[in-house]
Amino acid sequence: MDPSALIPQPDAIPVSWGWFQGLLLITFFLHMVTMNIMVGGAVIAWVNHLFKGPAPQPLSREIGKKMPFIIAFTVNFGVAPLLFLQVLYGQFLYTSSVLMATLWLSLVFLLIIAYYSSYTFILKYDSLRIGRILLPTLTVSIFLFIAFLFSNNLTMMQNPESWPRYFADQSGFLLNLGDPTLIPRYLHFMASALAIGGLSVALFYEFRRKRGDGEAQRWVQYGCSWFMWATLINFPLGFLFLGSLPDFTHDVSTLSGALFAFFLIGSVVSGWISVMHARVNRVFQATGWALATVFQMILVRDFTRTAYLRPYFSPGDLEVRPEYLPMILFLIIFAAGLALIAWMLKIAAQTGEVQS
Ligand code: HEM
Numbered sequence: 001m002d003p004s005a006l007i008p009q010p011d012a013i014p015v016s017w018g019w020f021q022g023l024l025l026i027t028f029f030l031h032m033v034t035m036n037i038m039v040g041g042a043v044i045a046w047v048n049h050l051f052k053g054p055a056p057q058p059l060s061r062e063i064g065k066k067m068p069f070i071i072a073f074t075v076n077f078g079v080a081p082l083l084f085l086q087v088l089y090g091q092f093l094y095t096s097s098v099l100m101a102t103l104w105l106s107l108v109f110l111l112i113i114a115y116y117s118s119y120t121f122i123l124k125y126d127s128l129r130i131g132r133i134l135l136p137t138l139t140v141s142i143f144l145f146i147a148f149l150f151s152n153n154l155t156m157m158q159n160p161e162s163w164p165r166y167f168a169d170q171s172g173f174l175l176n177l178g179d180p181t182l183i184p185r186y187l188h189f190m191a192s193a194l195a196i197g198g199l200s201v202a203l204f205y206e207f208r209r210k211r212g213d214g215e216a217q218r219w220v221q222y223g224c225s226w227f228m229w230a231t232l233i234n235f236p237l238g239f240l241f242l243g244s245l246p247d248f249t250h251d252v253s254t255l256s257g258a259l260f261a262f263f264l265i266g267s268v269v270s271g272w273i274s275v276m277h278a279r280v281n282r283v284f285q286a287t288g289w290a291l292a293t294v295f296q297m298i299l300v301r302d303f304t305r306t307a308y309l310r311p312y313f314s315p316g317d318l319e320v321r322p323e324y325l326p327m328i329l330f331l332i333i334f335a336a337g338l339a340l341i342a343w344m345l346k347i348a349a350q351t352g353e354v355q356s
Pocket residue numbers: 024028031035039074075077078079081082083085111143144146147148150151152154155185186189
C-alpha cells in the first residue's frame with residue numbers, strides 16, 4: 001500500500017510556517033530542559049533512597065519539595081510545542097496518535113498518578129518509611145514510560161511506511177518497536193535527563209553555597225558527577241543513535257543534512273566543554289554549555305524529521321491564508337505568561353516556598 005494515501009489533507013495556516021517553526025523550537029527547548037530536570041531529579045532522589053534505604057535523605061527531600069513545581073512546568077511547557085507541532089505536522093501527528101490511541105490517552109491518567117505520588121512523597125515524607133522508596137519508584141517508572149510513549153509517537157509520525165500496520169491491529173496499542181532508531185533515541189534522551197538533572201542539583205546547591213551554606217559543596221560535587229558520568233555515557237549512546245539513522249538524514253549534499261552535521265559537531269564540542277567545566281565544579285559555565293548542547297541537539301532532531309518527511313511533505317508546502325491578529329495576540333499573551341511565571345518564581349523564592 002502507498003503510505004502517502006494515508007496522510008490527511010493539511011489545514012491552511014494563518015502566517016508563514018517559519019513563525020510556527022521558530023516557536024516550536026523555542027517552546028520545545030523549554031519543555032526539554034524542564035523534562036530533563038524532572039526526570040533526572042526524580043531518578044536521583046529515587047536512587048539516593050534505593051541505595052541508602054528508607055531513612056530520611058536531605059537531598060531526596062529537597063528534590064521532592066521541588067518536584068510538583070517541576071512537573072507543572074514540564075507539562076505546561078509541553079502544551080505549547082504540542083500546539084505548534086499540530087499546526088505544522090498535524091496530519092502526521094494525529095495519525096500516529098490514532099495508531100497508539102489507547103496508550104496515548106493513558107498518558108493523561110499516568111501523569112495524574114505521577115503527580116499524586118510526588119505530592120504524597122513530600123507531604124507525608126516524615127511519616128513514610130518504605131514509601132520513601134516505593135513512591136519515587138512509581139513516579140520514575142511513569143516518567144520513563146511517558147517518555148517512551150513520546151519517542152514512539154514522534155518516530156512513528158515521521159514514518160508513514162509503518163502506518164498500514166493499523167489495518168491488522170486497531171487496538172490502539174501499536175508502538176514503533178520495529179524502528180531501529182527508537183531505543184537508541186530513547187536512551188539518548190533519558191541519559192541526557194540524568195545529566196541535566198544532576199546539573200540542576202549542582203546549580204541549586206551552588207546558589208546555596210554562595211549564600212554561605214557550608215554543607216552545599218558536597219552536593220555541588222555530587223550533582224556535577226551525575227552530569228559528567230551521564231554525559232560521558234551519552235557520547236557512545238549518541239553515536240549509536242547516529243549509526244541507527246538512515247543515511248539520507250545526514251546526507252550533507254542536502255541543506256537539512258549539512259545543517260544536521262554542523263549542529264551535531266557543534267553539540268559534541270559544547271557537550272565536551274560542559275563536561276570539562278563540571279569536572280572542576282564550575283557549575284555556571286557547565287550549565288551554559290550544556291544548555292547550548294541541548295538546543296543544538298533539538299535543532300539536529302528537527303533536521304532529522306525534515307529529512308524523514310521530505311518524500312511526503314515540507315512545512316513550506318502549507319497554504320497560508322493570512323490572518324495576523326491571532327498570532328499577535330498569542331505572542332503578547334505568551335510574553336505576559338513568561339513574565340508572570342518569572343514573577344511567581346521570584347515571589348515563591350522570597351517567601352521560601354521554593355527555597356526551603
Ligand atoms: C511529564 C512527562 C513527560 C515526559 C517524561 C516527556 C518527555 C518527552 C520526550 C523524551 C520527548 C522527546 C521524544 C522524542 O523525540 O523521541 C518529548 C517530546 C515532546 N513532548 Fe514531552 N514529556 C512529558 C510530558 C509532555 C506533555 C504533558 C506534553 C504536552 C501536553 C508534552 C509535549 C511534547 C511534545 C509536543 C513533544 C515533541 C515536540 C517535537 O517533536 O517537536 N510532553 N517529551
